[in-house]
Amino acid sequence: MEPKPTRVRILDAAHELMLTVGLARATTKEIARAAGCSEAALYKYFDSKEDLFVRVLAERLPRLTPLLGSLAAEPGQGTLEGNLTEIAREAARFYEQSFPIAASLYAETQLKQRHFEALRTLGSGPHRPIQDLDAYLRAEQAIGRVRAGADTFAAASLLLGACAQRAFAYDATDAGERPPVDDFAARLARTLLGGISAAPDSA
Missing domain, CATH: 1.10.357.10 (Tetracycline Repressor, domain 2)
Structure with missing residues (x-):
């Protein structure tokens, strides 16, 4: 089974952390750690935590x-x-x-x-x-x-x-x-x- 692309792993990790600890406490550092990548890598795909939140809403929710x-x-x-x-x-x-x-x-x-x-x-x-x-x-x-x-x-x-x-x-x-x-x-x-x-x- 091929590993998930980095962007997908970041979205998955962000969604999970935002659900479990809330948006306020889900830092980009914690999200990157949970996704198995660096914080710098996260910022290659998302401009900010708000941008990541918008993408979670658009791609992971109804x-x-x-x-x-x-x-x-x-x-x-x-x-x-x-x-x-x-x-x-x-x-x-x-x-x-x-x-x-x-x-x-x-x-x-x-x-x-x-x-x-x-x-x-x-x-x-x-x-x-x-x-x-x-x-x-x-x-x-x-x-x-x-x-x-x-x-x-x-x-x-x-x-x-x-x-x-x-x-x-x-x-x-x-x-x-x-x-x-x-x-x-x-x-x-x-x-x-x-x-x-x-x-x-x-x-």
Whole structure:
């Protein structure tokens, strides 16, 4: 069996460390050590820890951003309910897997601020899915499948906010279990459609 390429080993190590110790404590030095390479080698593939984090999100977690981009580029494909259900499903999985990675940032305000500034420079950050879903809903609005007066930004925030909440809020319940993702996504999509669809038969 051939050894994995260095870039793949770095991504694997970064993903594992970010999950186990959190983004704040997963240093590039520790990531390089876990990947079996030098820190200098890591920087041949990734410009910064933030760049590495973005690549972990893009290549190791559910593909939320590409899904939103492809739907916004071709509005009118499939049904609105089916598309929103798929978005909610991918978003719920994305937040479930990314929350343990990024949660440690929120304990250190200055570090979080520096990290978010770097992500914005890279064109990424936690605000992007909301913007991308808003863009998709506006594209559907332009062709008449979303009601003309609907607040697409609020709708995007509601759907993705619910998916983000699912990542941690339900751990505190007596059962300590998250709602099953498929049922959760379908219910979110149906409920959101009640407020934004242009007509009952347009979904």
